Amino acid sequence: MKSSEGRFSEAVMTRAMAGVASRLSLPSDDATLLRLTNNAVFALPEAGVVVRITRSHQLQSRVSKVVRLARWFEAIDAPTIRLAQVGDQPVEIDGLLATVWTYISQHDPALGPDDLGMALRSFHGLGLPPFELPLWDPISDARSRLKDAEGLTRTDEQFLRAWCDRLEPQIEEVRGRVGLHLIHGDAHVGNLLRDRDGRALFCDFDATSQGPWQVDLVAVAVGEARFGRAGAHNALAASYGYDVTSDPDWPLFREARELKMVTAAVPLLASGDLVADEFRTRLLSVMNGNTSARWTPFADLR
Numbered sequence: 001m002k003s004s005e006g007r008f009s010e011a012v013m014t015r016a017m018a019g020v021a022s023r024l025s026l027p028s029d030d031a032t033l034l035r036l037t038n039n040a041v042f043a044l045p046e047a048g049v050v051v052r053i054t055r056s057h058q059l060q061s062r063v064s065k066v067v068r069l070a071r072w073f074e075a076i077d078a079p080t081i082r083l084a085q086v087g088d089q090p091v092e093i094d095g096l097l098a099t100v101w102t103y104i105s106q107h108d109p110a111l112g113p114d115d116l117g118m119a120l121r122s123f124h125g126l127g128l129p130p131f132e133l134p135l136w137d138p139i140s141d142a143r144s145r146l147k148d149a150e151g152l153t154r155t156d157e158q159f160l161r162a163w164c165d166r167l168e169p170q171i172e173e174v175r176g177r178v179g180l181h182l183i184h185g186d187a188h189v190g191n192l193l194r195d196r197d198g199r200a201l202f203c204d205f206d207a208t209s210q211g212p213w214q215v216d217l218v219a220v221a222v223g224e225a226r227f228g229r230a231g232a233h234n235a236l237a238a239s240y241g242y243d244v245t246s247d248p249d250w251p252l253f254r255e256a257r258e259l260k261m262v263t264a265a266v267p268l269l270a271s272g273d274l275v276a277d278e279f280r281t282r283l284l285s286v287m288n289g290n291t292s293a294r295w296t297p298f299a300d301l302r
Helices: 010-023 061-075 113-124 138-147 154-178 213-227 232-240 250-263 266-271 273-287
Strands: 032-036 039-044 049-054 091-093 096-102 181-183 192-194 200-202 209-211
Touching: 010 032, 010 039, 010 049, 010 091, 010 096, 061 096, 113 181, 113 192, 113 200, 113 213, 113 232, 138 154, 138 250, 138 266, 154 250, 154 273, 181 213, 213 232, 213 250, 250 273, 266 273
Parallel strands: none
Antiparallel strands: 032 039, 039 049, 049 096, 091 096, 181 209, 192 200
């Protein structure tokens, strides 16, 4: 490995994907990188699978939870994607953990926030699984990412840790007051797929937990504010039947989401200048209290 490569660079993730495919005897000549954010996600259409590789050592504990959830979702026929039948999962490769999922080619019409609202109503109606889920805890997640930091300045780290310290008691209070429900944890249209029968299916259960149900309505509202996606929030609110921006706890929910959106880049700062520049844009806007500053999705920076 070249010394200039970050631990979670595209080159490292591509080698890991090839290693998973080789171990499972899956063809990978047609492999395509779909996402390079918190996970590296590769489609292997000929094999009929998608390989997801976690780009953090500190958050690998999530993977066993995801596998257990996926088994439960399949047992109750939940509106979710399915693990591929490739043997025991997760798969360990070069110190990284991978999961392998059934590949779903995209079908028209394109999914939108109205589909997300209906899918969320169905998802929330599943109730909690018959095993313990972690609590919604964006503070612990952020602190875990700080442990994987590459290229983070001391000043930035101090600010992020102080931000976590300030939000933590507020998160605990609202979690206890609102109650605990099954939440996806990262509910946006990018985490929906449409199958050949037209059903909208959720994917990406890294952040699935138990917490206030309003959390699942926050990503779209914050995404509209930060990424300029006008109209998405109103469509979601109408479809789901609730406008989270009118919730008394909206300011806290927004801050918790933005903390996630900023710290998501921390383990990846050594992977490229574009990610580092976007991280700086996001962090400075928060430091300066600029709630109207426009951000760019990390997935658009490849």
